Amino acid sequence: MPETESLVQAPPPEISPDEAADLAAALFGVTGSARPLGSNQDLNFVIDDGVAPRLLKIANPATPAAELEAQSRAAARIAERSDVRVPMPHVFDDGTSVRAVELEGGIAHARLLDFLPGRTLSGSRYLSPAAIRAMGRLAASVDLALAGFADPGAERTNQWDLQHAPAALAALLPSVADTALRARLRSTAESAWRAVAVHAESLPQQVIHGDLTDDNVVTTDGRVPDGVIDLGDLGRTWRVGELAITLSSLLHHDGVDLPAALEAVRAYHEVLPLADAELDVLWPLLALRAAVLVASAHHILLTDPGNEYAAENLAHEELIFEAAVSLPLPVATELVRHAVGADAPPLRTPSGRLIRPRSTPGLLDLSVDSALLDEGRWLDPDAESELLRAATAEHPVATRFGEPRLTRSRPYAHDGPANVPLGLDFAVPEPVALQAPWDGVVDLSGDLVAGGLRLRLRGASDVVAGPVREGEVFAEVVDVVTISLVADGVDVPEFTTAALAPAWRPFVADPSPLLGLPPAAIRTSDAGRLLHRREEHVAEVQEHYFDEPPVMLRGWRELLVDEDGRVYVDALNNVTSIGHAHPLLVHNIARQWSLLNTNSRFHYPQIAEFAERLAGLLPDGLDQVFLVNSGSEAVDLALRLAQAHTGRKDVVAVREAYHGWTYLTDAVSTSVADNPSALETRPEWVHTVDAPNPFRGVHRDDPSRYAVDAVAEVERLADAGTPPGAFLAETLYGNAGGVALPAGYLEAVYAAVRAHGGVAVADEVQVGYGRLGHWFWGFEQQGVVPDIVAVAKAMGNGHPLGAVITTPEIAASYRSQGYFFSSAGGSPVSSVVGLTVLDVIQSEGLQQNAAEVGGYLKERLQELGTRHPLLATVHGFGFYLGPEFAREDGAPATEETAAICDRMRRLGVIIQPTGDFQNVLKVKPPMVFTRESADAFVDALDRVLSTGW
Template identity: 50%
Template sequence: MPEPRHGGLARPEVTAAEAAEVAARRWGLVGEVRELGSQQDRNYLIATSDGARVLKFANAETRRAELEAQSAALERLALAGLRVPATVPSLSGADVESVDVAGGTLLVRVLEYVEGATLLESGGFGADDARLIGDTAGRIAAALSDFAHPGTERVSQWDSRAAAAVVDELLPHVSDAGQRAAIASAREAAARRLEAVAPELPVQVIHADVTGDNVVRTPGGDAGVIDFGDLQQGWRVAELAAACAGILIEDAADLCGLMLETVSAFSARLRLTDAELTALWPLVVLRTAVLVVSSAEQRELDGDNDYAEARAAAEWRSFRRASGWDADELEALISAAARGAGDSARASVELRRMLPAALTPTPVDLSVLSPELDAGAWLEAGTEERILRAAAGRSGAATTRWGEYRLTRARPRAPRGSAKTLATGVELVLPAGTELSAPFAGSVHTEDGGLALHGEQVSLRLEGAAAAADGPVEAGARLAVAAGGSDERHLAIVRVQLATVPGIHPPFFVTPLADAAWRRICPDPSALLGVDAAVAAPDADALLARRDASFAPVQEHYYARPPQIERGWREHLIDTTAQVYVDGVNNVATLGHSHPRLVEAAARQWALLNTNSRFHYAAATELSERLAELAPAGLDAVFLVNSGSEAVDLALRLAFTATGRSRILAAREAYHGWTIGSDAVSTSLGDNPRALESRPDWVELIEAPNPLRGRHRGPDAGAAYLADLDAQLEGLGAEGRAALAGVILEPIFGNGGGVLLPDGYLAGVYDRVRALGGVCIADEVQLGYGRLGRHFWGFEQQGAVPDIITVAKAMGNGQPLGAVITTQEIAAAFAAEGSFFSSAGGSPVSSRIGLAVLDVLREEGLQENARLVGEAFKAALEGLATRHPSIGAVHGLGLYLGVELVTDRASFEPATRLADAVCEALLEEGCVVQPTGDHKNVLKLKPPLCITAESARFVTGCLDRVLTELGA
């Protein structure tokens, strides 16, 4: 047997012309020649008049015995009924020819071409494909169970027995330090789990690569198998491990569920031992790690290998998935799938009541929607037990709910899906000494902290209860006693969990990875309790379908498959599976989500009065006074409205009436709102691709003063843009200039991702407009209210003072509330159009919330937090730019930041597709970030002002990982 060699090999340097010559001379095959992808060999498809053939040039290190073993295995599998390529003899009758080509001697052979598309090429990978892979792998392993050939006695990088050594040897080829550390950690954990069972694993010849790349769906619908280049002796379970690792490369919604389908289909063909089931998941992790390190080495050896290059990102994603999933959970799921979890026989078992008839526990809500968990109570230690004991104290007994995603188990700043929030059983709070009856006949076994009752079709585990006796027990007989309570009421806590799969001990809390599988494995125990304690599985996809059916689809939603967000707290958003995301985009919730002061203010005012602003009440007056105090001197007349769009619309009308004129200057690439007026001055192509062609005549567009992407670039571009404006105004003529009512600008390109205007530009524009008799509108809807840290208003950064300020979003922290702040003179001129009121704008509830927002901003120092955290956040993002060439620029101030992604920094070509991919990947990391700008290539980062430095660092770290994974 040759010495072990774990490294990769560069492909033979054989051209298509050389391949055509060899095919004609040695096999008499003539036809069009096309190269096929390969990791270490060189393969060509020959399209002859008699059908397609595959000409395979083996790597120079390949032994003839290995190729002969493959031919023999193909014959064995064909006899077993599998569709595999047959070996085509050469003109001399040999299966393998030795050919002088490419400056050396190579072993060459020809195989039949298996017609059809591989499952990877077919698209839309689903459960049928996963089962086909598992079934095919099982059939191959069964057919080769007693196959032997000297050519299979080799050790390669694809031998799972050497996987840990392969990772160690090839890891230095991975260039990114973070990736190396992640691989090393996963390798150590997987090898440790594998070590205990490795000596018990059966060895045989395996294909070692039955994946979506190598399973072909033939025109007749059967499965064909190709590429036997990895045929070797190895652990039998490694055949399934390779198939499962291949599933993780796919792009599908429920990868875990698909992988379990593969396990189930394989197990129907070949029953694995307990040791093999334990070994499977660590082998999957090691397989994905080997894929990554091997690919990294191969790209160094063979720089023009497009096949290896294209696979690299997908292989890294498969490793990230495998290493990120909980190993204990996966081991239980795999065992259940292999043993037929939840089949009809086990599902039909009759369960009897376990509790005394006089004792019915009260179900306690610990879900994302639970009012008991408001105001951040879900983060407090001991919350679960406190709520449970309080409920039991009131009613005598209490129970948690089965199938519930518990908010109390949520984890901030963690990858999506990593928090174990799904309860597979219930916890009962009972009087100590309560007797529990057997809900079915079985055998009792005492365990640490409790007992297990094993029946023919189902098992029951109780923790916190003492068994009456070990051994057989009849249904309804005395089973156990609740152990002594630890509080003054002598209440005991008993964990209850059913399982339909013998031989496994399911975790009590699991991740959302395999909801449906866990509900089969650990069924609803409500029948044991005498009360419905079950919670249905959340279905965000079904709700999305309902939304699209009734909520006009033009009202877009974030993400291709968005999580269902039902709670927020500070800078966190929480979905219905109790997974927590750092909210990186919500400048509406400026104080953070669910602030208790706002909840209290709204509830109190609702209890008193809510009406329209024509009535006389204190709140609207107090809010108007506070806003006037915050505005520059002279801007002391306030209009209260519902939204930013309404505020901008009103500001435009104020400009028209105050000047008696009809034209407005507005910048390209800006967004101001959706009403007719505010939309008229909006030109953001990202929001409306037809914006430039649909502007009304009364809007005069000026060049976007973008110092990074615009006509004039650099920090001193302001003078050039102002010169352009002078020329444009001159071109309007005296009549056009006389019709100018004013200008509306964002003091920073908010919708462009926080791009700062050139120094002096805004003040220069204001001077020119005022010289012509117009008024100046500062759109602060996105920027104002302390978000910039060093400045309360955006125009302060430019050293300019407007005549009209529009503000919304942050004013109400999500409550519909906006304002226009202007001079008494401009406000009085509006009387020419009659009186003004907004039915809900400035209502008592909205005004009280607006006042509370201002109070909290001041008392909690949120503007200063925006400065401190924002400056550190921006510096960290700029640090990422030194490592990721896709970051063209980092924009903004305070907590209004933007990361502009480009295809290359020289051309500054927008990387729109990359930005979308980054945002989708960040969601999986636990961050909500969205693209903005005309090209949708700027990652907008405008989180609640209460965001902590820790959460900002979390977002930066996630972005670093995602860009690394995407090779950007």
């Protein structure tokens, strides 16, 4: 073991920026200003000569020149053998890169290196999964490049070499004044070292970077690192130490929990497979690294109190340490193994019976899709106990082992719930004796211990401590007992998260067979397999949200729940206008389907009532209703009606709009986000006008010009002998992000079109039906009345339903096209759905809720924009809002918006981008959205904008 003094670094030399600039000029012939960078043991200065900045590194006087030359040669090796960017040193004619510097404290050595463009990942900001995986790949790529590298300067001893962690801690721990912290650091290190020592002789060794951390990687795109800097800890040691160091540096970043950080391990393993022994020591080495980091920071601050860099890092290093010890070492190691697909087998349940056969329980289903938890019952804090009590009215019941319980899930949490039971509950209507399933000893805690297993009983009565024989009664359950079967010596919680559950399974066995039940079928995530099946058979162009979409199994009001019981706020779903799984809608659909559902050419009361209700929502004269199945069909039919009525094919449409996927609706859709070739592939009868966007458009300085230009286009077409038969527009610019049209826009354009015999078509598919709060229809906000109205989405709450409402004269014009028929449009069930949705909107005051809660949400978002300049403006009204993101120069923040949406999903909020630049959030939640959900949405967005995406 090395002398402890050699493992404690001295304070860095003291050199001012002016002195550093002079040294750069004298030693390397580079003149320019010097700007200091932080470091624990060296001095780093950026030398800016106005052409290409360089990095002047003045090493700690304790660092010999040979080590620095080794670093220079290692950098060249990495550059030659990988695609990792590294700062190349200035090399003199004699092949050396180091020059001596005389200081007050002795001789130090300096080098001049290229300064890599970009920024490091320093700090505590969020790291995306892509960034974490890139960290793992970088570490593996550097290790591959340095494999076989030999240099005398790399044969060194330093405090960061994890081979010497015990000696380093022996030297550093006396500097930790906090007695309790010092004891925790020592205890953690001793346990970790015991786990490492078992494999020490078999661990592969080579020269490694030694400090490949968030501080020492560089990213050019601001998100994913592609370069490595600072080889100051280069040395020959255990190869896996590289990954342990890299992994530790991720754990203090916002939102990076253990499963997220282990993406780096998976990525490393894909490039450079880890040996079994390396998998077993990785987490213990990380724990050692964390202990050394904390102890070293205390030592630096004791010997160099003014070191602000070390003081700032201490807070991060304490977070790293807490994360490192948040799981027992064996469990954390199994999490590592799970990350690379090398899971240990689950703990086996020995044969034996805890109860007599007549007491064998039934199973109580508390899973995500349990019918017992319908209608939001899972949100009741007492639901679990009440369901257990109700189920045991006549016979014993048990819950399922290892299955996520929805009763343990809650909305608005930024992390996944601890809802996976590592045991089960056994409830009885009358007392049941518990007998020893095998020989063992009942200890003072009431647990039966035998053969390395602990049968843990919580809530049992009349427990008899001492030795017991198989079949001997040693306790009784009077009400409910929680039963766990765990590895003795491992502190197993009653519940864990779905992400951590695989790591616990080698330490917990299924108690179900002890109760006479079949072993629980432990569910593994279906997300990847299901996505593969979907992509195999669902056409590729039929896209899904998110690259790694969660599997959704349940909805309730404005909440969605995935297969793991993770609850999300649905801020996106304008289809489900009255909320997911509305009980009245569920009941009315089931009842009508049990009576009659057939095609709409039969005569039944529901279609008449629904059409009457719809017509009553429109201004006088708009009283003829066509019922269809979707928004695309509704807009398509509206255009066909316009063409039939006017005898003209020409249509004026607004750019950046989307109206549907049928032939006619696609022809008039001009959103390049939905079709990059939209403008170039329009038929000759489609004429477009500028998107009337007051914030981002050709007339943002004078939005009234949009109407002038649109009217001019109508006049131009009329003068050319092709007056438009129709003008089609969303009445609030939904596809662009809820952008309100300039005042008077529709009034002017409608008048111009009508003056030449055309008709005005209002696309209300997204924005109508009370969503705007202050108005039931979007056209009301503009103070106009269209000739044809197309509506869908909100009408059916997810059931396929759409409608076109127009005048008797225009409706009659369709006769020239034949007759109209839609099999399911307006069917008995569809009509009941439509009627129920209207009833709920009225009876529950959902339009008023959109006005009040939507207004509150917009105010909060606007306030957020005052603190986060990226949030440039907030469009829209009610529950159709569009927060728009723009960079400092006003350019659309497209990439940022996509990343923000992904991080919001990871924080439990479902949101997506919209608009031609995909830089606007489409905030159009179910109209039952509450203030609590609005706060959860804004708070999550605030966290994202504050800590990164």
